[in-house]
Every structure is written in C-alpha cells, then in structure tokens.
Amino acid sequence: MDSNIAGIRVDVTEDGYLSDLSQWNKEIAIEIAKENNIELTDKHWEVLNWIQEQVKNEVALSIRSIKKSGIIDIKEFYDLFPGGPLKISTKIAGVPKPKSCI
C-alpha cells in the first residue's frame, strides 16, 4: 500500500507499518508519533534506535526483550508510549509489527 507521511511517499502495511525501513527518516517518525499524541524526546529516540538495531540483527522484539534491553524498564516504556508501547514504538521506528504484540 502507498501512503504519504510528512510529505514523503512510503510503502506501508494494512495497519500502517512501514514495509521498508530504508524509507524511514526522522520526519516520518515525528509525524507518526504525533498521530499517536507523542512528542519525541531524547529518551524516545534512544529506544527507537535500539528497536531498529534489534530488527536489523533479526532479534525478535517482545516485552521480555525490553526488560533485558538495559536502556529502559517496562514502566518507563509504558510511560513513553502509552497504550500499546511495543505496537506504537515499532510503528514510529519504521519496523514490522512484532508478532507477540503488546
């Protein structure tokens, strides 16, 4: 599916996740964050970078992997991305929706 985020044409899945991480950039992230009523802080960026790293290394993301990430605990994760933190953070990070999604 075609979509236009922050004035940029990107490929997305049915539920709005980028299909190709190489099309991602910071403007896109800021725009998707806005749609979810989130203003990105340094801590958000740190988490988003970490998520992209995991996906590039083909490590499956889960609430358990967040617990072990060493950069954030689960409570903070919920504070940064209220609602469904893994679902929302992966969308902003431009990576696929995790299978065991929260």
Add this chain to the structure above:
Amino acid sequence: MKNLVILGAGTSGTMMANHLVSKLDKKDWNITIVDQYKTHYYQPGFLFLPFDIYTEDQVKKVGEKFIPKGVNYIQKKIEQIFPTENKVELEDETLQYDILIVATGCKIAPQETEGMKGENWHKTVFDFYTYEGSLALRNKLRDWKGGKMVVHFTEMPIKCPVAPLEFVFLADSYFTKKGMRDKVDLTFVTPLGGAFTKPKATAALSHLMKEKNINVVTDFNIERVDNEKNQIVDYGDTTVDFDLLVTVPTNMGDEVIERSGMGDDLNFVPTHHNTLQSLDHENVFVIGDATNVPASKAGSVAHFESETLTDNILLYIAGKPLKEEFDGHANCFIETGNNKALLIDFNYKYEPLEGTFPIAGIGPLQLLKESIFNHWGKLAFRWIYWNMLLKGIPIPMVSRNMSLKGKKIN
C-alpha cells in the same frame, strides 16, 4: 560401539527411541534414554481433567512401558550437558555420547511473575499445565459456587497456544451443564492483540467468544498478581478482578539447559528451523518443546519433527548433508465446548486455512469450522497418542509436510 543418548522421555524422546531402535544397527549403536520421572503424562488431558471429562488414570501411565526393547532406559535427573566434551552428567553417573538428542520439553515458570506463585497458588490462582495444577483445579471446580473466572496467559510462546482458549470454551459448557452459567462471569485475558496468534483463526474464534458471552481483554501484559485485591495488574496499570484465576504462566525450557549454557533467555535451544540440528553443536539435535523454532509447541508438531529428525540422524551418521525438510507443520484440534471442536492445520508459512482434512474436498474433518466430527477427532487423539504417536507409527493420511490440497487460499 557408539552411543546415541536421548534426554527426556516425554512425547518427543519416546517417539525418537521408537523410531531409531529399528533404524540403527545394533552392532554399532547403543541407544540410551533418560528421564527424571517414572510417570509419562498425557498433557493434552490436563485440559479435560478439571472438568471431570477425563479421570486421573486416563492421563498418566508408567513411562518405561513405552520405551522399546533394545533401548537402555535410565530414570535419573540430568544435571548438566557438556556439549564440547560430548558428555552428560546425571545424578550419579556420566554418559558419553556420539550423538545427543535434546528432548527435555518445557514447563511453567510462575516464579517469573510477581505474586503468581504466592499465598493463593492452587487456592484461587491455578494453572492447568501441570498434573498437580489441573487436579487441584478439578477439586476446586467441583464445589465452586460461581463468581468471576478469569482465564489468562502470560506471554508467548506457550505450549499448545490454543489451550487457554479451549479452557474458557470448556468452562462455558461445564457451567452451562451444571445449570450455573448465569452465576459465572467468564473473561479471557491475553497479551496478544486478538484471541489467537494467527489472524484468520482469530476471526473465527472471536465470533465464538461473543456467541458464548465470554469477555475478552487483549493487549494485557501482566506485571503482577495482587493477592490482596484478587486482581491481575498489567504494566499499563490496567487491572482485572477475579474470584478464580486460571493462568498459564511463562513457559520455559528446563533449568538443565540454562546450567549447560545451551539456551536463550527462556532456556530454549537455538535450533535449525528445517533440519532440527542445534545451531551450536553439530552432533546435538533438538526436538519438541525444547527447541526455539517458531512452530507451535505441540505433540503433533513433535510427531512431524520426529520423522524429519529420524531421517537426518541417519544422514548425519552416513556423513551426508541433512534434509532441510521440516516446515513448521502443526495440526491441532480446538475444543469449543458442547461436544464440538475446530481443526486447524498450518506451518511456518501458511496460517490456518479453511477447507477439509485430511482428504481434500471430503474431510471428514472441517478446517476452521466447528463440528462434532472434530470433537471426536480430539478425543480420539488420546488413543492415537498412547497407541500410535508414542510408538512412532505414522498417522494415516497425515504427512509430515503440510499439504495445501483441499484448503482455501486467498
């Protein structure tokens, strides 16, 4: 003489012993199997025991009875595997091996969640994934007067991922039959975004939930069980109240995998998805619930794996390349209550599809649709398990790789 050692005499280990005893030359190979317990449990029966559908005797038998003659059976605890030294340490002896098959399964780890294994464990907080839990729950249900029953699972992966759903469906028909369904408020709580892991099956199952008046709470990631307020609490501070909690705790591989430094975070052994060889040691193979392969953790999966693994062990011995054959094939009945069941058939690539099984266009089993036939199929599975599956006898017409015949692909 060479030694092949199988660790664990559950579903997978027992099947491998039965397959290999007739395939390996007795002049060259000793086969040994090790398990800590005398009893072999039919774990799928733990779903029925709480509702008085099965008796204790129907779900357990003496394990040694299923180990073929010609295989050396040792009932001892496995302390540690030393994969670089090709040896396994038991309680009081050490075994050397040329080939090792790890079939130590997985089990519940309620200690992973704060408060779960607390003061109310097996009083108002139950599991049904162990014999003890399932039996304690049966005794509780026999004279439970009703209230809020919450059926919950903690995180994926769990063995038989449909079991929590089946539990809630069976609970609905159990209370209906007892004439007390109006006194029970049933809620299903899941960490997933929907009723099941696969979208098509989720759609079919969500419909049933509605029909049966079962509340569903999705995206719930449990942080702790509050034993004072009788609530489960998630990381986002959402709470669900219960009078009776039936939970599936985190599932983990056995501690022996951790002690041996052979597992991931959850003590599952990194395994090649299609050959079932361990990724770290070429003479170590892994089967069943002990692997980290992204297939369902189910007896039917272990059965399909055992056929590929048997061929691969023979290829390995002959010094030939292994077959990359296993496709993640799973075939599971889902009990939906009132003597009906669904059947799903899927693999790594295809999610459960509608259609007929095992004969294309004829069935008699209906994929993804409720039917009485499917329920009989599920009950027949117990007989098949003890009499065919464990003995490594192929199940007629059901092949190790998934077939797309008779399935609707869209």
